[in-house]
Amino acid sequence: MIVIIFFLISFVFSVSEVIADDTNEISETGKYYDMPLEELVYVQTQSRAEVGSRTGSRCHLCAEVPIDVITSEQLEASGYTELSRVLSKLLPSFNYPRPSITDGTDHAPPFTLRGLNPDQVLVLINGKRLHQGSLLHINGTIGRGSSGVDLNTIPIRAIERIEVLRDGAAAQYGSDAIAGIINIILKGYGFNNSVNSIIGKTTSGDGLMKEADLFYSFPLKQDGFFNITLEARHRGETNRAGGDIQDNGRINTHFGDPDTKDILLAINTEIPKGDITYYIQGLLNRRSSKAGAFYRRKTDSRNIVEIYPDGFLPIIAPKILDYSFTAGLKGTTDDAIKWDISYTQGFNDYHFYVKNSLNRSLGITSPTSFDAGGTRVMQNMISLDVSKRLGEHYLSGGLEFRHENYKIYSGEQASYILGPYSDWYGGSQGFPGFSPENEVSSSRKNYAAYLDLKYALTKAITVDLATRAEHYSDFGSTLDGKLALRIKPTSTVLLRASMSSGFRAPSLTQSYFSYTQTIKDGNDIYTYGNYRVNHPAAQALGAKDLKAEKSRHYTAGIVYQPNKNLALTADFFITDIKDRIMPTTYISKWTLPLSPEAIKILEQYGIDGLVYFTNALKTSTKGIDLRLQYNVDLTSGRNIKFLGGYSRASTSIKGTTQNPHLLGISMTDLVLDEYTRVTLEDGQPKDSIKLWTKYESKKYDLVLNINRFGSFSSTYGKEKITFGAKWTVDAEFSYKITKNITLSIGGDNIFNVKPDEWGNTDDRLVGSNKIIKYSQYAPFGYNGAYYYLRLGIGF
Amino acid sequence: MITRITILLVLIVALLLPFTSWSLDDELRLEAVFLGRFASFVEIPNSASKTQFIITLIDKNPYGSFIYDFYKDKTIHGKPVLIRHVKRIDDIGICDMLFINVDTNTQRQAIIDYALKNSILTVSNSRGFAESGGIIQINFVNRKPTIKINYDAAVKSGIKVSAPLLSLATVLTGGRQ
Numbered sequence: 001m002i003v004i005i006f007f008l009i010s011f012v013f014s015v016s017e018v019i020a021d022d023t024n025e026i027s028e029t030g031k032y033y034d035m036p037l038e039e040l041v042y043v044q045t046q047s048r049a050e051v052g053s054r055t056g057s058r059c060h061l062c063a064e065v066p067i068d069v070i071t072s073e074q075l076e077a078s079g080y081t082e083l084s085r086v087l088s089k090l091l092p093s094f095n096y097p098r099p100s101i102t103d104g105t106d107h108a109p110p111f112t113l114r115g116l117n118p119d120q121v122l123v124l125i126n127g128k129r130l131h132q133g134s135l136l137h138i139n140g141t142i143g144r145g146s147s148g149v150d151l152n153t154i155p156i157r158a159i160e161r162i163e164v165l166r167d168g169a170a171a172q173y174g175s176d177a178i179a180g181i182i183n184i185i186l187k188g189y190g191f192n193n194s195v196n197s198i199i200g201k202t203t204s205g206d207g208l209m210k211e212a213d214l215f216y217s218f219p220l221k222q223d224g225f226f227n228i229t230l231e232a233r234h235r236g237e238t239n240r241a242g243g244d245i246q247d248n249g250r251i252n253t254h255f256g257d258p259d260t261k262d263i264l265l266a267i268n269t270e271i272p273k274g275d276i277t278y279y280i281q282g283l284l285n286r287r288s289s290k291a292g293a294f295y296r297r298k299t300d301s302r303n304i305v306e307i308y309p310d311g312f313l314p315i316i317a318p319k320i321l322d323y324s325f326t327a328g329l330k331g332t333t334d335d336a337i338k339w340d341i342s343y344t345q346g347f348n349d350y351h352f353y354v355k356n357s358l359n360r361s362l363g364i365t366s367p368t369s370f371d372a373g374g375t376r377v378m379q380n381m382i383s384l385d386v387s388k389r390l391g392e393h394y395l396s397g398g399l400e401f402r403h404e405n406y407k408i409y410s411g412e413q414a415s416y417i418l419g420p421y422s423d424w425y426g427g428s429q430g431f432p433g434f435s436p437e438n439e440v441s442s443s444r445k446n447y448a449a450y451l452d453l454k455y456a457l458t459k460a461i462t463v464d465l466a467t468r469a470e471h472y473s474d475f476g477s478t479l480d481g482k483l484a485l486r487i488k489p490t491s492t493v494l495l496r497a498s499m500s501s502g503f504r505a506p507s508l509t510q511s512y513f514s515y516t517q518t519i520k521d522g523n524d525i526y527t528y529g530n531y532r533v534n535h536p537a538a539q540a541l542g543a544k545d546l547k548a549e550k551s552r553h554y555t556a557g558i559v560y561q562p563n564k565n566l567a568l569t570a571d572f573f574i575t576d577i578k579d580r581i582m583p584t585t586y587i588s589k590w591t592l593p594l595s596p597e598a599i600k601i602l603e604q605y606g607i608d609g610l611v612y613f614t615n616a617l618k619t620s621t622k623g624i625d626l627r628l629q630y631n632v633d634l635t636s637g638r639n640i641k642f643l644g645g646y647s648r649a650s651t652s653i654k655g656t657t658q659n660p661h662l663l664g665i666s667m668t669d670l671v672l673d674e675y676t677r678v679t680l681e682d683g684q685p686k687d688s689i690k691l692w693t694k695y696e697s698k699k700y701d702l703v704l705n706i707n708r709f710g711s712f713s714s715t716y717g718k719e720k721i722t723f724g725a726k727w728t729v730d731a732e733f734s735y736k737i738t739k740n741i742t743l744s745i746g747g748d749n750i751f752n753v754k755p756d757e758w759g760n761t762d763d764r765l766v767g768s769n770k771i772i773k774y775s776q777y778a779p780f781g782y783n784g785a786y787y788y789l790r791l792g793i794g795f
Numbered sequence: 796m797i798t799r800i801t802i803l804l805v806l807i808v809a810l811l812l813p814f815t816s817w818s819l820d821d822e823l824r825l826e827a828v829f830l831g832r833f834a835s836f837v838e839i840p841n842s843a844s845k846t847q848f849i850i851t852l853i854d855k856n857p858y859g860s861f862i863y864d865f866y867k868d869k870t871i872h873g874k875p876v877l878i879r880h881v882k883r884i885d886d887i888g889i890c891d892m893l894f895i896n897v898d899t900n901t902q903r904q905a906i907i908d909y910a911l912k913n914s915i916l917t918v919s920n921s922r923g924f925a926e927s928g929g930i931i932q933i934n935f936v937n938r939k940p941t942i943k944i945n946y947d948a949a950v951k952s953g954i955k956v957s958a959p960l961l962s963l964a965t966v967l968t969g970g971r972q
Contacts, residue, residue, distance in 0.1 A: 311948075
């Protein structure tokens with residue numbers, strides 16, 4: 001119904017303006033012509049975008065598909081430099097909760113788009129695929145059962161703009177482009193050098209942020225460049241844990257942001273030589289982070305009082321190394337064929353260390369610090385893209401080869417072993433290490449070919465047809481297509497619609513993740529935990545090799561741009577996904593009414609219980625995106641920019657796949673307990689509003705950013721708890737001391753808004769006035785207000 | 796399913812409406828403006844025509860019909876503006892300003908050399924243009940125009956670039972910025 005109304009409105013627009021001509025365009029441009037030259041060189045044009053097309057950049061409002069562009073001006077007006085955190089304040093439908101006490105996830109929290117999963121977003125750097133992390137989020141966080149890209153590995157000062165395609169695009173880019181694509185364009189030719197430093201902290205006195213960065217551009221011959229960005233960042237921990245009623249109300253737990261130190265490097269270089277341009281782009285991030293697990297009190301059976309007389313808080317302190325680089329060359333032939341050939345490598349190593357801990361089963365000789373092993377991914381990719389303009393039409397195509405490898409490596413023996421002093425508590429407390437049984441090194445290859453035709457039926461109607469065929473060595477082949485239509489009924493109105501199919505290849509982390517622990521029951525030894533899909537026990541219990549998630553996308557939208565300074569867009573979308581990959585619930589005789597055959601299999605393999613990944617669900621996500629862009633040019637070089645956005649995305653579960661009969665339980669019991677259902681359908685805000693305003697003058701700037709984060713739900717036991725929507729306000733005042741030196745003072749969430757608390761519960765840990773007061777699904781965290789100073793020097 | 800079918804049906808109906816062409820990209824419109832403004836700030840001693848200021852676009856015309864409409868009523872140095880679009884060097888003929896939008900460096904260099912010999916003001920948005928002997932290069936960096944002028948090439952062509960324009964540009968002289 002909404003779509004019908006929308007199109008009726010579009011129709012009215014079209015008919016009412018059908019007699020319009022290009023007079024506006026000419027007269028508006030004429031104003032530029034009459035401007036003094038010294039003002040003309042300061043005119044800012046509208047954002048362009050490359051994503052969603054293989055034919056180069058174009059005005060993002062003119063595209064066949066909906067695109068948001070976040071500029072460096074928006075990104076840099078913040079007291080944080082973690083990209084995910086900044087985007088969560090600028091981009092509607094971008095969700096970035098700050099989970100705590102969730103093992104590895106604390107240190108590389110996932111983000112999502114449109115309420116879907118972190119691995120259902122494709123991230124590109126200058127149009128080249130960026131690898132996902134090796135960490136599989138397995139605790140109860142948003143995005144449980146997926147591995148996403150860690151955007152915080154990218155220094156913000158290296159970024160020129162971020163293009164966000166709000167449409168499926170697997171037919172152009174391949175796997176993962178289901179919720180959308182984030183294309184990060186690094187600063188290229190002609191950017192000024194800068195150094196910046198930020199210091200800030202929360203009004204609670206913690207979360208001290210110390211940051212310094214440098215962007216430096218070396219000009220090369222023929223307008224080539226070598227750009228380097230360096231950043232050092234130390235974000236202190238925040239703690240919003242309440243007192244432990246069983247420990248005299250003492251705050252003994254950490255619940256908040258981890259203490260994180262990052263070193264980041266980005267390079268982007270282009271070296272033109274005749275008609276060929278050689279290029280290299282790269283990112284490097286080294287992160288050391290620390291966060292607590294749950295506190296073990298003095299009398300806790302997991303404690304050894306000889307080591308920790310007052311109890312202890314295990315600290316999970318991973319070291320994460322992440323890098324990617326692309327080296328390639330591009331050019332244009334005498335026949336005007338543009339070509340680009342490149343090699344990309346991506347790497348992520350997530351190495352767990354545990355400190356201030358012990359292995360209870362080793363007794364008083366237990367070490368207190370452990371190397372707990374880790375996970376690693378490596379991606380190698382070779383791609384060739386060609387395109388040619390044929391009159392008013394464009395034809396492009398390409399080939400791609402990708403090789404991926406996933407590894408789990410074990411920790412030191414003491415981190416996982418079950419020793420003689422406890423039947424139950426083997427391994428390092430807080431995070432038991434990966435054992436040799438978990439070790440794996442699995443690879444796959446992927447070949448792809450695509451064709452993309454942008455055909456101008458008339459001057460006002462463009463059709464984009466794309467198709468992409470892929471073959472994966474593990475699960476087989478895919479063939480996807482896309483049809484996009486852009487119609488320009490008047491000089492100020494554009495209608496666009498698209499239909500496409502897509503897919504997401506099961507990640508190697510989902511297929512091969514294994515993390516098990518050992519316990520003793522009398523003389524019998526059992527293991528339990530996560531088993532890879534091809535483990536004989538998992539296969540015997542119904543696990544099957546994972547196949548790709550399949551998707552269908554429909555979008556329809558309108559752009560209304562009466563003049564250069566005002567643009568309104570509205571886009572509806574539907575994304576249907578089937579065979580969504582999820583972890584099962586814990587399969588054991590203790591938790592599920594399993595069949596005798598299933599229980600026998602568990603006993604036969606000496607397994608107490610297990611979790612494996614499976615293609616489980618069919619979902620449908622529907623929503624609408626509204627955008628308003630308004631600029632006011634004032635006198636004396638002053639102006640006001642306003643960007644408003646509203647997004648709504650609602651996911652509903654439409655069905656499950658067939659259950660493994662042998663288990664004797666339904667698929668709903670196997671994958672869709674109340675917690676999972678609520679997390680999938682209501683765990684993320686269904687809607688959000690972003691209102692970004694900047695007043696700019698020669699001497700100072702003022703930025704005001706108003707956010708509304710919609711309500712979300714979680715579960716306490718089997719009870720669904722809903723947390724209300726909240727408004728937050730960020731503000732920044734920048735004073736230009738000289739032409740090149742700017743001092744900024746700002747506040748994030750200046751009214752110190754916190755998410756709703758859990759309310760009264762019977763639980764010792766979770767609830768108002770308990771250790772954990774807030775849901776970790778809260779979309780803006782729970783730190784409260786944060787204030788900062790930033791000094792920026794351009795040169 | 797009803798929603799999906801509705802989208803398709805309405806799009807088909809929309810196809811039946813009369814249409815106009817989509818506005819030219821903001822960046823290209825501004826670039827088109829700069830062509831005329833650059834011309835206002837240069838002195839071409841041996842102007843091609845006494846009655847018209849001729850701007851020739853060679854190879855590709857990124858501005859479409861817009862540039863013709865826009866300069867229809869404009870004057871430069873008191874002369875009405877004539878916009879021409881040619882495909883080959885041989886077709887350039889007489890002109891005051893040559894906007895060069897070609898695919899390869901070889902083609903570009905040949906046109907620059909031709910313009911130099913014929914005292915034509917050359918303008919392009921190709922990177923490396925000024926370093927290659929072109930006179931005015933315009934690019935957009937972070938959505939704002941940047942201008943690069945090869946002063947030596949201008950002098951060699953007998954073209955005088957005025958101080959206000961030079962003051963807003965990166966000036967190449969003696970092969971250096």
